[in-house]
Amino acid sequence: MEEREFYQYGNIKVGCGNFDLPPILIGTMFYQNQTLIDRKNEKIFDVQKAKKRIQNHIDLAEKYKLPAMIEISASTPEAMERYLDFYLTNYSTPFILGGTLEARLAGLKYLHDNNVKNSEFIYNAISNLKNRQEVKALQTYKVRTVVVLILGSPNMTSTQRFSYLMDKNQPENINIIEGLKKIGINEIWVDGGVIDLESLAHIIETQQIISTSLKIPVGTAPNLFLFKYSSPRLNKRFHTRYRRASIMFIASWFSNFIFYGAIEDAKECFASTYQSFEFKKIIKNNKIKLWNNI
Numbered sequence: 360m361e362e363r364e365f366y367q368y369g370n371i372k373v374g375c376g377n378f379d380l381p382p383i384l385i386g387t388m389f390y391q392n393q394t395l396i397d398r399k400n401e402k403i404f405d406v407q408k409a410k411k412r413i414q415n416h417i418d419l420a421e422k423y424k425l426p427a428m429i430e431i432s433a434s435t436p437e438a439m440e441r442y443l444d445f446y447l448t449n450y451s452t453p454f455i456l457g458g459t460l461e462a463r464l465a466g467l468k469y470l471h472d473n474n475v476k477n478s479e480f481i482y483n484a485i486s487n488l489k490n491r492q493e494v495k496a497l498q499t500y501k502v503r504t505v506v507v508l509i510l511g512s513p514n515m516t517s518t519q520r521f522s523y524l525m526d527k528n529q530p531e532n533i534n535i536i537e538g539l540k541k542i543g544i545n546e547i548w549v550d551g552g553v554i555d556l557e558s559l560a561h562i563i564e565t566q567q568i569i570s571t572s573l574k575i576p577v578g579t580a581p582n583l584f585l586f587k588y589s590s591p592r593l594n595k596r597f598h599t600r601y602r603r604a605s606i607m608f609i610a611s612w613f614s615n616f617i618f619y620g621a622i623e624d625a626k627e628c629f630a631s632t633y634q635s636f637e638f639k640k641i642i643k644n645n646k647i648k649l650w651n652n653i
Contacts, residue, residue, distance in 0.1 A: 369452060378614070384425055386619055386622035388432065388622050402437055412622045428453060430454070433457075433458040439462040467496050477501050482497065498543060506548045517561050549566075549577045553581055563579075566579070570615075579614060582607070603628065604631040608635040
């Protein structure tokens, strides 16, 4: 079988087995405690604010010529149905289906009932195949693409993270990659599962190993650990922005996709990734050996 260089969803290409294409930037909408959601009833949200934030994400993707998707997250099945109805009424696919397990399963049923094709969304995420209800839903609704989230400790090495995917510790004595393929899912993305700065270092190395050996898309959420830090010497309003932009730079070199986090953080994430990818092209075109002596 001829090796694929990318997976395609609509006009968006996701690199696999290489990092030649720019990473897809994924911003999350309707995450828990997002300010536009009513705290007493998650089904209620400020529609105009939601549209403004999504449009900003879309405008930045166009401005910087970077591929982008929206992740629709939810805490409850009822909220998920409301959010999907809003998104599919106003915006085009593809998108990411996220949130709690119960919300994701409700989302799969909603998408099936509303004739949304399995090429129009990515399921995020699964970490093992031991929940029979989840596995059955993926199979029943013929899900095409799934993100595998690696769960581990901060100092879990790249070898251990690779083993997480390849060890035969799933039902029927197979690994998670084989298990997903067995139920008909042939397009698999791998998210390294960031916990802190140390884990991100191991994940970036893991992504290079997976890309080379398995030829599947790899990525991560490099900004997840930022809330653990404070920096009193910087303006409180901006210190996480500076940290986010700097970490996006290196993550974008070795990722096919990046969950950049809250959609409100789009501005610095798109700008940083754009500059990083342009710099990477300069390094490659001039055959500069940048990292050899590190």
